[in-house]
Amino acid sequence: MRWSALAWKNLSGGWRRALSVGSFTFLAGFFMVCFICFIDSVKTNMETAVINALSGEIRLAPMGAEEEDIFSLSGSWEDTKYLTKEQINSAERILKEKINSVETVKRVRHNVLLISDTSETGGMILGIEPHATAYRKVLSLSAGRYIENDYEVILTETQAEALEVGVGDVLGVLAQTKAGYNVDNALTVVGIGSVDLLNLFGYNVAYTDLRSAGELMGLAEGEATDVILYTGDPQQITEVKTLLATALTGQQVAVTTWRQTGGFIMGGLHFLSILYYSFTVILLFIIGVLLINIISMILLERREEIGTLRAIGFGRWRIAWLFLLEIALLTAFFCLLGVGAGSGLVLFLGRKTLEVPPPINYLTGKSFRLIYNPVRVLPVIGIICGVTLAVAFFPVCRAAKVKPVELLQEKN
Amino acid sequence: MDIVDLQRVTKDYELGQTKVHALRGIDLQIKEGEFISIAGASGSGKSTLLNLIGGLDSPTSGVIKINGTSINNLSEGELNRLRLQTIGFIFQSFNLIPVLNVYENIELPLLIMKAVSPQERKERINHFIAAVGLSGQVKQKPYELSGGQRQRVAVARALVTKPRIVLADEPTANLDSKTGLEIIDLMHHINRLEGTTFIFSTHDAKIMQRADRVILLEDGTIKPDNSERNEERR
Ligand SMILES: Nc1ncnc2c1ncn2[C@@H]1O[C@H](COP(=O)(O)OP(=O)(O)OP(=O)(O)O)[C@@H](O)[C@H]1O
Ligand SMILES: [Mg+2]
Numbered sequence: 286m287r288w289s290a291l292a293w294k295n296l297s298g299g300w301r302r303a304l305s306v307g308s309f310t311f312l313a314g315f316f317m318v319c320f321i322c323f324i325d326s327v328k329t330n331m332e333t334a335v336i337n338a339l340s341g342e343i344r345l346a347p348m349g350a351e352e353e354d355i356f357s358l359s360g361s362w363e364d365t366k367y368l369t370k371e372q373i374n375s376a377e378r379i380l381k382e383k384i385n386s387v388e389t390v391k392r393v394r395h396n397v398l399l400i401s402d403t404s405e406t407g408g409m410i411l412g413i414e415p416h417a418t419a420y421r422k423v424l425s426l427s428a429g430r431y432i433e434n435d436y437e438v439i440l441t442e443t444q445a446e447a448l449e450v451g452v453g454d455v456l457g458v459l460a461q462t463k464a465g466y467n468v469d470n471a472l473t474v475v476g477i478g479s480v481d482l483l484n485l486f487g488y489n490v491a492y493t494d495l496r497s498a499g500e501l502m503g504l505a506e507g508e509a510t511d512v513i514l515y516t517g518d519p520q521q522i523t524e525v526k527t528l529l530a531t532a533l534t535g536q537q538v539a540v541t542t543w544r545q546t547g548g549f550i551m552g553g554l555h556f557l558s559i560l561y562y563s564f565t566v567i568l569l570f571i572i573g574v575l576l577i578n579i580i581s582m583i584l585l586e587r588r589e590e591i592g593t594l595r596a597i598g599f600g601r602w603r604i605a606w607l608f609l610l611e612i613a614l615l616t617a618f619f620c621l622l623g624v625g626a627g628s629g630l631v632l633f634l635g636r637k638t639l640e641v642p643p644p645i646n647y648l649t650g651k652s653f654r655l656i657y658n659p660v661r662v663l664p665v666i667g668i669i670c671g672v673t674l675a676v677a678f679f680p681v682c683r684a685a686k687v688k689p690v691e692l693l694q695e696k697n
Numbered sequence: 698m699d700i701v702d703l704q705r706v707t708k709d710y711e712l713g714q715t716k717v718h719a720l721r722g723i724d725l726q727i728k729e730g731e732f733i734s735i736a737g738a739s740g741s742g743k744s745t746l747l748n749l750i751g752g753l754d755s756p757t758s759g760v761i762k763i764n765g766t767s768i769n770n771l772s773e774g775e776l777n778r779l780r781l782q783t784i785g786f787i788f789q790s791f792n793l794i795p796v797l798n799v800y801e802n803i804e805l806p807l808l809i810m811k812a813v814s815p816q817e818r819k820e821r822i823n824h825f826i827a828a829v830g831l832s833g834q835v836k837q838k839p840y841e842l843s844g845g846q847r848q849r850v851a852v853a854r855a856l857v858t859k860p861r862i863v864l865a866d867e868p869t870a871n872l873d874s875k876t877g878l879e880i881i882d883l884m885h886h887i888n889r890l891e892g893t894t895f896i897f898s899t900h901d902a903k904i905m906q907r908a909d910r911v912i913l914l915e916d917g918t919i920k921p922d923n924s925e926r927n928e929e930r931r
Contacts (some may be wrong), residue, residue, distance in 0.1 A: 286801050286808065298796025513912060593792040596753060597782025597806045597854075688755045693788065695780075 292611040293342040300395055302583050306576065306612070307619035310669055313572045314623025315630075317565060317665045322631040327648055328554055332543075334482040334650075339411075339490075340543035341390065341419070343529065345376050350536045365463045367393075370507040372538050379532045380514065384525055391509040393498035399491065400457035401448035408444065410458070410491045412498020414578025416581040420492065425651075428452050431475030433493050439476040439492040450474055453674050462503025470497055476623075482650040486553055506680040515672035569668070573676040580612070580677050584684035591684060592692025605685040609674060614683070615671040620666055631657045638661040700861060700894050701727035702748055706759030708745050708892065719745040721917040724823040727896065729898040732888045734908030735898040743898035744866050748874070750896065751784050751864045752776045764861065779847050781806060785855030786867035787897070793839040793854075799826065800835045802897075803853045807848040812859060828890075829883060845876035853885060858892065865897035869904055881907045 296303045296625035347366045366374075373391065382388055393412035398405055408466070413420065415432050424431075426594060427442060429452035441447070451474065458470045472493060480488055499508065516525050522542050530540040544679055585593070593658060594604055708720040719742045729731055737744050741788060748754040749761055752768050757810065761768050763783060793802045800822060807818050824834055829849035839847055855863050865884070869877030881897070881904055887925070888895045897908075905911050911919040 287806050291801075291808070293795075356813070503884070589792065590794060593788070594805075595793070596751070596780060596786045596788075596792075598777050598779075598858075600777045600811060603809060643725045688754070690748050693753070693792075 288556055288607065288610060289614070291605065295611055296615055298582075302586070304614050305579055306583070309572055309575055309579070310616045310673055311623035311626075313568060313669050314620040314665060315627040316415045316568060316623075317669070318624050318627025318662050319630060320564055320626075320669055321561065321661050321665065322635075322655055322657055324535040324557055325658055325661050326635075326654065328557050328651060329656055330653065331482050331554055331557075333394055334480050336515075336543050337419045337423040338480040338483065338488075342515050342519070342543055343526050344511055344541050344543070345529070345533070346376055346511040346539050346541070348539050349370070362617045366503060367463065367502070367508055367510045368512065368538065370505065372536055373507060373509060374535060375536055376512060376529075377540060379529065383528060383532060384514070384516075386514045386525075388417070388419055388513040389512060390414055390419070391512050393502055393504060394510045394519075395460055395498055395502045396409055397458050397460040397501055399444065400456070401447060401450045401622040402460060403449045403648075404447060406444055406447045408489055408491060410438070410493050410501070412493050412495045414495045423480050423482065424478050424492065425481060426476045426478035428478070429474070431476060432492060433475070435494045435496040436470070436472050437475045437497075438472040439478060440610065441475055441479040441489050441491065442477060443479075443489055444491060445474070452477060458501060460501040462501070464503055465551075466503065470501055472497055475496065481646070484647065507688075515587055556611055565668075569672050573670075573672055576673060576676050577680060581684075583679055584608070588684070588692050590685070591687065592689045595687075595689035596693060601682075601685040605678075605681045608681045608685070609677060612676055612677045613670065616670050620669045620673075623669075624662065624666055628657065628662060631655050698729075699726040699762075700729040700764055701896070702724070702760075702762040702765075703750070704760040704762075706749060706756045706761060708742075708749060708754070709757045711767060718917055720749070721755070723917075725912065727894060729894055730888070730892045731894050731896075732885055732907075732909045733894075733896045734905040735896060735914060736900060736905045736911050736912045737898075737914030742917045743900075743914055745917075746914065747864050747866045747896065750862070751786060752779050752803070755878060773840055781809060781858060783861050784894075785846070785858060785860035785863040785901075787851050787855050787863060787868045789867040789870045791839070791844075791851045791871070793847055793850055795839050798836050798838050799831055799850050800840070802850050803857050805854060806858045810811065812830050821857055821859075822853075825857050828856070828887060843876075844872050845879060848872060848876075849883065852880070852887070856887065856891070859891075860893065861893045862896065865895065867898050869899060869901060874901070874903065877901065877904055878907070916917045 310676065334477055347368050349366060377389075390413055393518060395410055395412070397410050398409065413432065415434060417432075421431050424438070424439070429439070432439060440450070445451065448456065454474050456472050456474060460468055460470075462468055495509070499506075502510070516522055524543050526540050533540060591604055595601070633656050638654045639653045641649045641651060641653045643661050703723050703725040706720055706723040707718070710719055714771070723746065731862065735746060736808055736861065737743050745754070749756050750763070752763075752771070766775065768779060768834060778822070789823040794805065797805065803822050803825060804818065806812050807821070813821070826835060829852050831846060831853070834842060834846060839850070867883075869880055884895050884897070885907060889892060899905050
């Protein structure tokens with residue numbers, strides 16, 4: 286008979302007891318996997334939304350503007366930082382020669398006042414080249430179409446409601462140029478829609494074409510506030526960024542990745558991580574407390590056995606080891622079962638895009654796809670087994686320490 | 698040399714404010730190969746005495762020598778080794794591991810005896826299974842056995858490490874008198890065959906008569922006349 290065989294016999298012989306411990310590790314495994322995958326999916330989806338709608342994977346901006354939050358223009362009405370024609374030209378040349386990007390978009394971000402017949406509202410416009418496609422992946426339209434020509438604008442639902450306009454209406458737009466003059470422009474509303482994953486953050490940006498935004502800022506042809514690009518491969522981002530930064534040395538162009546410019550959206554993502562870790566810690570704490578109690582009770586039931594083994598000559602560490610071995614086998618088995626069940630559920634649900642009802646869609650977006658990431662799931666097994674063993678250690682050692690006479694006397 | 702040598706051994710238990718003098722100065726020498734009964738009324742100190750000899754408890758004062766060496770100041774690890782290698786235990790309520798079958802219960806102490814090879818382990822277990830007459834029940838679990846059979850398993854488990862002393866605290870108390878006598882006779886048989894020293898406690902007159910020597914305990918002391926008389930009778 287081997288030690289593992291002895292442990293196995295004890296477990297199967299006392300399967301009711303084993304099940305009470307096992308069910309907790311099963312549930313812990315199951316819920317942790319589900320929750321991890323959910324949060325991870327939300328995070329990944331949000332990152333995708335930020336990258337596609339807003340930041341690009343890599344951004345070229347004038348020196349000094351790289352630290353700013355691209356989510357808003359920090360309230361400054363007359364933001365004057367922009368890339369000159371020369372800077373953009375050399376950047377484009379380098380991009381063409383050295384970088385194999387999927388998409389490069391010149392942009393103009395500016396603060397404006399949108400004016401309709403009945404009301405007006407201030408906000409940020411994001412002028413993009415009409416050929417840009419990345420934003421289309423995450424900006425879902427409730428009416429109209431995406432930007433195709435000059436002098437077009439896509440309003441968010443909130444803006445359209447405030448201005449009481451719809452697709453086809455023409456808006457007046459008022460802004461201040463970089464030189465300090467007031468300009469106005471007329472833009473046709475071609476679409477209404479928003480990036481619903483970013484609604485949580487109050488994202489309220491009107492997309493327009495590069496030309497009208499440039500005029501509103503008083504930029505000349507070929508100038509822009511920034512250039513964003515997509516490498517098409519998340520693994521490459523850092524590498525490409527370094528390459529670009531090196532090539533652009535001396536041009537007064539700052540190269541940043543989306544992680545550096547996400548502003549409080551990154552804060553939001555950070556919040557999700559904190560949520561995840563808090564949930565895990567609380568779950569593990571509860572499971573831990575329950576397990577300490579169950580294990581202590583089980584050991585109480587098995588005091589006579591412990592006493593017998595001690596009398597026969599088993600050392601206390603040997604006994605503690607034997608019990609921990611049992612618990613380890615048990616935990617590993619049920620934890621794997623729980624993780625397996627959780628993974629199965631996530632994989633099953635992840636096969637389709639889910640229509641999520643409020644209020645959860647605030648977090649997930651209206652349509653949500655669960656992503657299964659084994660890299661995130663596997664550590665769960667280690668964490669649960671580790672916590673269970675750590676938690677079991679104390680009661681096991683205490684039980685194994687008791688003097689054999691005391692244990693044997695209790696019976697008679 | 699005496700295998701067990703107790704000199705002025707006392708044991709007090711603290712019970713709240715009061716002290717219980719469970720043993721009051723025991724002097725006792727036991728030779729290797731003896732078959733000894735410790736008799737006495739309930740509360741006379743039989744269990745206490747056996748626990749002290751077995752190193753399960755330590756005396757309040759006095760010296761306990763096993764095989765010439767004092768065990769008073771042994772470390773926990775050394776006591777474990779003593780119990781594993783030199784002493785075998787048989788309990789009143791058998792104390793078998795319920796999930797293990799006859800063979801595995803007997804194998805249990807050998808799991809921590811590294812010196813015994815797998816081959817010898819098997820031989821020994823089978824030898825003692827045969828010796829206690831359980832060859833037909835090897836695969837059975839304790840709950841499938843009668844009380845007498847269970848105690849036979851316990852006897853085999855105590856012997857499988859080839860101890861020099863076997864301590865049995867009321868090994869027959871949970872058995873009917875016929876089965877109890879069978880167990881004692883089995884122990885006596887093994888005692889003669891293997892030369893193992895047996896010390897068992899009982900308050901059953903018929904059982905104690907089977908012993909070569911009876912130590913009569915009364916209120917924590919050995920009653921000399923009885924012990925004497927038994928020696929004479931031999
Ligand atoms: N752990 C303990 N705490 C306090 N007193 C104890 C303890 N163990 C034994 N005693 C006392 O010591 C005395 C001797 O007890 P012991 O168990 O040795 O007697 P015994 O002869 O084995 O009795 P029995 O035939 O009932 O088993 C008794 O008075 C008992 O109450
Ligand atoms: Mg007793």
